[in-house]
Amino acid sequence: MTQQPSTRSTIDVRYARWSGPGQPFALVPATTPRMPHPGEVLVRVDLATVCGSDLHTVAGHRPAPRPGVLGHEQVGTVVAVGEGAPPCQDGTEITPGMRVVWSVTASCGKCHRCRRGLTQKCERLRKYGHEPLDERAPLTGGFATHCVLLPGTTVVAVPPALPDAVACPASCATATVAAVIAAAGPLDGRRVLVTGAGMLGLTAIAMAATAGARVTAVDPDPGRRAQAARFGAHDVAGTGEVHGEVDAALELSGHPEAVRTCLGSLAIGGRAVLAGSVSPGAPVPLDPERLVRGLGSVAGVHNYAPADLQRAVDFLTAHHHSYPFAELVEGAYPLTELDAAVAAARSAVAPRQAVVPHAS
Template sequence: MSAADTVAAGIATPAPTTRDVCVEPPALAMVWTGAGRPHETVAVPGVVLGPGEALVAIELATICGSDVHTVEGGLPASSPLVLGHECVGRVTAVADGVRAVDGAPVHVGDRVVWSATASCRDCDRCRRGLPQLCRSLRTYGRERIQPRWELTGGFATHAHLRAGTAIARVGETLRAEVLAPAACAGATAWAALARAEEVADVDGAILLVLGADLIGLTACAMAADRGATVVVADPDPARRALAARFGAVQAIDSRSGRALTAALAATGRAECDIVLETSGSPRAVRGALDVVGVGGVVLLVGSAVAREPLPLDPERLVRGLITVRGVQGYAPRDLDGAIGYLRERGADRPFDELVSARYPLAQLDRALAAAAAGTAVRVAIDPRDAARRR
């Protein structure tokens, strides 16, 4: 990949030297050591910034479902590690040559959101435009802490961004509650719709979203604002009420087949052009394949962990010209697109209300328990409280 390609991809560009950065007072990280154990606080007095790296003081982090699954033991992880990958913060130190997704240099003082992963930029997958599946991928919130890289996740006062991280400058206007989830759910929703548009037009489409989680609600708003007629299905009445505020023309109980039939009839159609499945439920995946129409596309976003295998009718796919696409993570352009959408249209939808609980960093275990309860779409961690107490 050439230097011009690197800038266009919005990936941090290597600088020739390293920098020793003293953090005063020391950064604090909440370290997870295994399922059933409380987090431990670790102080990090300094970092060494290698080529293409930056240090960011975290303004706000939000808890993703994968963080909950990890602490509950449902998602394998190598401890000790610092969980969290949905963050917004301010650059406090930066190596030379680091550029944002818009190609502009990243400076100290910039308010930024960064990708959940860092890629090598040079393997065959990165060269194909699939950096989220880089052969040397590093994932924030999933990497075991190590010497010279202790600040590996978002549940800390600072994050150490490695080379190959997509960085988006976000300005001062949008609230942190709107921006932090864009690093995961927002960019993934944008990526899913971008993959759909490679097959079918979103504008004018009948689009069914199965699952009113943060990805589903965000995709609902994005698709509705592109001209789609969006139907959302979810078993939770509170989530269905939210879906209506995010642009859904119908929000139905996903457990009722009749409700879906009636919702489609109300649109004047008997089938969907695009189906976005976010829950990973085998029943929902089967439903997505059943309801998509001729020439349509099914986007599987929620099936990122092992579930029971599903029977597949290849004749239906062939005769229906149906496309099934897996959406795993996102590329730098998707993060850029999600931030641009929030900047232009974020105020039109109640994105800030999706983060309905906030805890100080020291109460991370309580926050994770609240997130596991499922009453809030997102629970936030405010690490600035820890910084103020020192």
């Protein structure tokens, strides 16, 4: 559906410019066309959350273009729809006023990887919150008042009953976990190990428990272990305390010791799914004989497929009253206090801090 342009051809926007580790965010005013280009969607960002990847980037532990506009977990409201824009993932037409979340990635749909179904690894991938700043088109991240969704972006409508704070992490954490659960295979009646009880780990515990698994959660932090029990873990353990074998091991912390724990805990026919190792770390030894004789398998998950984002929103919609997802997001920082939001995210009990881009 093509929207008719207003008599005013642009709207005023703001974005937080990140220039590199050790540099404060700078709030930059700009304008953007009121009517997006063909295939694009203009969205007002209602709420964004500071993801662990954002913390790694700001600290210099993760390579990233600079300057740039960070942020890739957000929920927003559609402002305008460019001619020929595709529908939501479930086929629903995108219309102004619709609450939506969108994928971390935008894919071309034509390259060899996209044709194989690996759109999350498109050869011409664009990634929200990870692109170099183009001052002519800067709205590429969640730490801004608006974002322009490019062709090849998965968009999922957010039901009215799902709060912004719960829906926000769907774009990264929840959808990534949905991909991990899919890679693990059927979990009903299975023994599942989850290493790491941060945002991804807690979500994985809830999804696996809901799928009928008996879940053991591992985290060195007692507070996180207590949270894991509230999200459906049947057993909790500290690092190095895991005993017994599991049918599926889901690694969501990125720590080498946790990877070793997952690989060493697999029962016959077990499967390890690794998703936490997104930054450089120490190599982990692999015993090929044990893997071969045990009929084991190891899978890696990075980014996610379009269907995973739909599954993420569907899961949160169905189960956010059963598990305390709303407690995992705290704060309400305006863009002018983004540095404070990042600082709080490093030490807060809640794994996510919220940014409200339109707050003054």
